[in-house]
Amino acid sequence: MDGVKAQAVVPNVAAGARGVADALSLHPNGRMFDRFLRACRGEPTDVTPVWFMRQAGRYMPEYRALRERYTLLEICKAPELALTVTLQPLRLGVDAAILFADILLPLEPMGAPFEFARGEGPVVHHPIRSAADVARLQVFEPEEGLGYVLEALRLIRRELDGKTPLIGFAGAPFTIASYLIEGGKSSQYQLTKQMMWSEPAVWHELMTKVSEVVRRYLRAQVTAGAQAVQLFDSWVGALSPADYRRHVLPHVRHILADLETTGVPVIHFGTNTATLLEAQREAGGTVLGVDWRIPLDEAWARIGYGTPIQGNMDPLLLLAPKEMAVARAREILAEAAGRPGHIFNLGHGIVPETPVETVQAVVAAVHGES
Numbered sequence: 001m002d003g004v005k006a007q008a009v010v011p012n013v014a015a016g017a018r019g020v021a022d023a024l025s026l027h028p029n030g031r032m033f034d035r036f037l038r039a040c041r042g043e044p045t046d047v048t049p050v051w052f053m054r055q056a057g058r059y060m061p062e063y064r065a066l067r068e069r070y071t072l073l074e075i076c077k078a079p080e081l082a083l084t085v086t087l088q089p090l091r092l093g094v095d096a097a098i099l100f101a102d103i104l105l106p107l108e109p110m111g112a113p114f115e116f117a118r119g120e121g122p123v124v125h126h127p128i129r130s131a132a133d134v135a136r137l138q139v140f141e142p143e144e145g146l147g148y149v150l151e152a153l154r155l156i157r158r159e160l161d162g163k164t165p166l167i168g169f170a171g172a173p174f175t176i177a178s179y180l181i182e183g184g185k186s187s188q189y190q191l192t193k194q195m196m197w198s199e200p201a202v203w204h205e206l207m208t209k210v211s212e213v214v215r216r217y218l219r220a221q222v223t224a225g226a227q228a229v230q231l232f233d234s235w236v237g238a239l240s241p242a243d244y245r246r247h248v249l250p251h252v253r254h255i256l257a258d259l260e261t262t263g264v265p266v267i268h269f270g271t272n273t274a275t276l277l278e279a280q281r282e283a284g285g286t287v288l289g290v291d292w293r294i295p296l297d298e299a300w301a302r303i304g305y306g307t308p309i310q311g312n313m314d315p316l317l318l319l320a321p322k323e324m325a326v327a328r329a330r331e332i333l334a335e336a337a338g339r340p341g342h343i344f345n346l347g348h349g350i351v352p353e354t355p356v357e358t359v360q361a362v363v364a365a366v367h368g369e370s
């Protein structure tokens, strides 16, 4: 039976109008507030839920205003500021809030401090290149090493008051390891692959440590109030399916098998992963995130319609004329064909030059409002 209708026949009549709305999981304005979580479970929803990676960020004037006074890391480390930024994009009408933080935050408590250098992106001061470097890395307790993130989650969850679901996140082991080894952004992942192939025992030890950090961190995020979590394997598409299976998949599975026991949905995301989808699905997760390099319908047929899917608009389409962005969003909805379990998102993060009005127009279009 249709999940929406199943809810509708059992309203809490005794509790008055607010209680009825809760039983229907509706806002007073008629919006279904848990459509994102329902879609993560593959359940039917009133309209397709939508949120965006990097939905809080430099394309928003209110974020830029705050960034004039604080650095990115200062915002991440002050729970009140992280709360403020997390809430900023909700005015766009998105169906979920994502914790404002960064996948690189665990590096510092692991013993590999970094900074965001102007124009260069992240820079790790002492990259991890040898067995001795790996041996020095700490597997820390999240409440000790990243207590400020968990505090931000508790604050945000209280503030959202159940009206908008809250997503936590972490980087996946390959993507985090690539920053640790390369010392920053990379185009070829040359040093990373070199360690993976030439020093497999060192690689395995590094991936084991990073995976255990990420497993504990995501579990702690769930305890602190995250209602879904996303694992960002942004750069894993650099690998062949065989290398992914041999050198990465067991570590991802270590994290995802444990998170499954929490009952909280996990979005397993990567880019450039058209050849890795089956292996990523095997590694685990509730929802698979895909980018625009593969048509959504093709990706979904391959992983099977029983696995919910998130994606997959090219973020640069938000720089195209607004009408084109909206038309492309509708094409993606047509590929999803109204099946339950589609969460609309981009295939990667929003870029700073994106006009807010285009983002708003896409949200409205996904919700069938224009």
Ligand code: CP3
Pocket: 052, 053, 054, 055, 056, 057, 058, 067, 072, 098, 099, 100, 101, 102, 103, 104, 116, 117, 118, 119, 120, 121, 122, 169, 185, 232, 234, 349
């Ligand atoms: O999505 C969200 O709104 C939540 C916040 C979030 C940020 N980073 C804040 C941020 C999330 C989910 C991330 C994830 C992240 N961080 C990833 C995985 C996703 C992806 O984009 O692939 C990666 C690889 C990182 C590492 C990172 N952080 C890079 C490469 C950069 C760019 C550095 C630069 O100079 O632009 C960042 C910085 C960063 N993290 C910004 C934001 C909003 C840029 C804005 C700023 O500097 O204020």
